[in-house]
Amino acid sequence: MNNHSSIDLKAARIKGGVATDQRHDSAHKHVTGQAVYIDDMPEPAGTLHGCLGLSTVAHGTIREIDVSAVRSAPGVVDVLLASDVPGENDISPTGRHDEPVLADGKVQFYGQPIFCVIAETREAARRATRHAKISYTELPAIIDIGELDPVSSKLVTPPLTLKRGDAKAAIADAPRRLKGQMRVGGQEHFYLEGHIAMAIPGEDQDVTIYCSTQHPSEVQHMVGHALGVPSHAVMVEIRRMGGGFGGKETQGNQFAALAAIAAKKHHRAVKIRPDRDDDMIATGKRHDFLIDYEVGFDDEGRILGVDFMFAARCGFSADLSGPVTDRALFHCDNTYFYPNVLARSAPLYTNTVSNTAFRGFGGPQGMVGAERVIEEVAFAVGKDPLEIRKLNFYGPNGDKNGDRNVTPYHQTVEDNIIHRVIAELEESCDYARRRRTIDAFNANSDIIKRGLALTPVKFGISFTATHYNQAGALVHVYTDGSVHLNHGGTEMGQGLNTKVAQVVAEEFQIDLDQVKITATTTGKVPNTSATAASSGTDLNGMAAQNGARQIKDRLIDFAAKKYQVPHDQIVFLPNRVRVGNQEIAFADLIKQAYMARIQLSAAGFYKTPKIHWNRDKGEGRPFYYFAYGASCSEVSIDTLTGEYVVERTDILHETGRSLNRAIDLGQIEGGFIQGMGWLTTEELWWDDKGRLRTHAPSTYKIPLASDRPKIFNVVLADWPEAHEPTIHRSKAVGEPPFPLGMSVLHALSDAVASVANHKICPRLDAPATPERVLMAVERLKAEARRRA
Known part of the structure; x- marks a missing residue:
């Protein structure tokens, strides 16, 4: 055998293996x-373009559709209606047959696609949609879940109940108890690249789809169903997306199906790329929740029993609302042990766009509910919320008694390291000294108030639908x-x-x-x-x-x-x-x-091994492992305007043995900023007609570079302590960092509370916009005067 001189026999390791910092390949x-994104790809000769025609009422039956003027508009080749779907007029990802490709006979939200114009150019298709004449018989519309009874109202999918112990009895017998309600807003995905699909017809039944999707196999199946052809006739390809965040898990189905139908009908390539307004109006978002809670606790602040109801605005169809609201319950404990717990979901039907997956998939909403309960208990017993958090943590990893390690869904927490994460971050961010400094500052500042909060995260990793793993x-x-x-x-x-x-x-x-x-x-x-x-x-x-x-x-x-x-x-x-x-x-x-x-x-x-889940019993091991992290944020608010600034954030987030620290740091920083945006500035608003009014960058505020913390410290807790044999002992880092943004919400709450000497819980809803911060300040001032 020859020893080749071109080989560097002294090389210590390869260039770019695991546990090395490598730049993103693109x-x-x-x-x-x-x-190259789909809209950058060269279009085949003769490519046609599609544009959706949307409903102008939130709920009603369609009396008549007159698209004759649309068909005669310049450049128009065809107008697709529900009757033009050759196969099944349904793109429901869960098989409930409740989400049509195009509305047929009735509409259930303002902006629901009714027809699709196919034209020689995108501009011609967009202009032609305006000529449609559609008459409706309007029906009563359900817009706001605050008006609904979560127990008796219409649901889009069966609810879930998690139960361990006797929560109601524990609350009734507890030395202290309280109840409250919190509203948590939704969130627009706001990708840099919106939805897009291009279909190229082939011979026989074949069609090739280039689609911005997180789930190519589902697009393949949905297009096959809509065309009435087997899956082997549909090939779906995606090189990259300009952002996904869960919104491209199911929402691309409609655009792909319509492009494919038109392509096969006209034997020409068809591309559909909605503009930003139509994209935001017609596609689903993060579910907003109304969380009712009742908690019993002792004089030290130790939780004895808790009762949750998580009611979600799901929209007109099921989409992924079942698993999303399930996961909200799975995370209603966050890092805390509840000796007795009852948690229920209510996936409510509304005449709004059907909400869908978003980074965290309901988990962050569950955690926000947990943190509100902790905050309420802290104010009730007059302690720093961080002290109450630590008091109620799951038992330390290796706790021999095992009596503080069982979740509401009966999975034993075997890899708990939150005690170490919190201890290290508390020390590294100098929490105790800064708490004293902020208290002194607030005592001498009438207008500008500062707040500080340190919040933990425990995030379960695995699809809760076991077969997806x-x-x-x-x-x-x-x-x-x-x-x-x-x-x-x-x-x-x-x-x-x-x-x-x-x-x-x-x-x-x-x-x-x-x-x-x-x-x-x-x-x-x-x-x-x-x-x-x-x-x-x-x-x-x-x-x-x-x-x-x-x-x-x-x-x-x-x-x-x-x-x-x-x-x-x-x-x-x-x-x-x-x-x-x-x-x-x-x-x-x-x-x-x-x-x-x-x-x-x-x-x-x-x-994935070991996982199993029995939804009917509310028991099992839905998660292979948990990922942990914590963030500490400091804010300043102007009590005259409600405006605020994030002064500093420190994050310690666990990644196991990171495969690529450079990429993981980017995911943590980005996840935190996106989570902060959800809880502070990103407000979705529908009017009483069911029209989404925050449907463009001019009315919907995502965080800017200038909104990031002035001081931003992120450290990876890459301790080799991964309990399960994951890939090279690494841990997932896509969704777990997102709820780290809770520290900003609670820092704002802490700053607001200072106007009443921390005697009253601000009960700050999310998103905590400057308007909500200002109203909370005024409410606490008034309550403090009343009590005086």
Whole structure:
């Protein structure tokens, strides 16, 4: 065997394996404009363009649709109605048949798509929609869930109940008790790239869909149903999205289905890209909740029993409201042990757009409810909320008694490290000294008040629908030693492809630039789950690793036989393989294996172990593990205007053995800012006609760069303490950082409370806009005067 001089035998490790800081594979393309999104793709000759015609009433029956003027408008080729859907007029992701591609006979929210104009240009299609004449018989509309009884009102999907112990008896017998209600607003996804789909017809029944989606397999199925063709006739491809956040898990189905119907009907490519206003009006958002709570506790502030009702505005159809409201209940404990708990969901029907997945998937809303209860108890017993938080934590990891480690859904918390996370952050951010400093400042400042809060996070990782916890990958090794990888996950800016490529590079011990991940397509990896629930890297990384190891095992068997050495004397080293006492370049071994007709391709697969869930009983182990974190935020508010500034935020977030610290830091920072925006400035508002009035950047305020904390410290708790054997002992980092933004909401509450010497709980609803902060300040001042 030859020792090749081109090999660096002194190389300590490969360039770009796991646990190294690697830039996002498309970062340079993002910032230079070279990244190709669907709207950047060259359009086939003769491409047509679609635009949706939307309902102008919130609820009613359609008496007549006159689109004759639309059809005769310049450039118009066709107008699609419900009757033009050749297959099933339904895109319900849960199979409840409650979400039509186009409204048929009735409309159930203002902005519901009724028709779709197909024209030679996008501008022509948009202009033509205005000529439609539709008459309705209006029906009563349900807009605000505050007007509904969560027990007796119409639901879009069956509710869930979690129960352990006897909450009502514990509350009744508790030395102290209180009850209250909190409103938590929704949130618009506000991607940089909105929804878009382009369909290209093929021969026979075939159609290819390029769609901005987190769930290519679902788009494949929905398009197949709408066309009335089998799934094998539909191929869906997505290279990258300009943001997803859960909103592209189901909401892309409609655009893909309509583009496909028109493409097959006219034998021309069809593209649909709604403008921002139509996108925001016609697609679902984060669920807003009305949370009722009653809690019993002792004089120290220890919770003895709690009763929750989580009522959600779900919209006109089920969409994903069932699992979203389920997950809200799963996280109504956050990091706290409730000896007795009753938690119920109410997924309420409303005549608004059907709400959908959003980063955290209901979990953040559940946590906000938990933190409100903690805050209420703290004010009731006159203690710092942080003290009450620590008093009610789940038992320390390894608690032999195990009597403070069981969740409301009867899963034992076996990996609890929140005590350590909080202790380290409390010390590193100098919480105690800053608390004293802020109290002194507020005592001497009449107008500007400061607030401080430190809030924890425990986030469950896995799809609660157990069957989604699976993934596939396709790994090819070419004869030059380069590797082609395809998996079922989708890249929406979160760095999934980079991390999965690092996993494969680590397995083969080759440099990262030797691994290429291609666009996600249903034609390579079938029956994929959505890239959601923070599971993208966990599932697809494991599947890719499985595929790579199949090939490695074949290479080891081949080398052992060819060179007559034991299997344990074959070791993969950086860009080379040691076989006995000799070394050979990885690419050379691949060539030899190919000549010996060794299969150099593998389909990898992974399914998450241990998890199970019985929804009827409200018991099981829905989560493989938990991810933990904490944030401490300091704010200043102007008590005359309600305006505020985030002065400083410190975050300590657990990632296990991070696969890529650079990407994880970006996810944590971005997740925090998005969570802060949800709880402070991002306000959705419907008028009494059911019209969404916050439907553009001019009326909907996402955080700007200037809104970030003036001082922003983020540290990874990358302790090697991952309890379960995850991919290289890493932990998910997509959704868990999002609820770290709760520290800003509670810091604002702390600042408001200072105007009444922290004697009254502000009960600050979210989003805590400057208007709500100002109203809370005035309310507390008035209450303080009344009590005096």
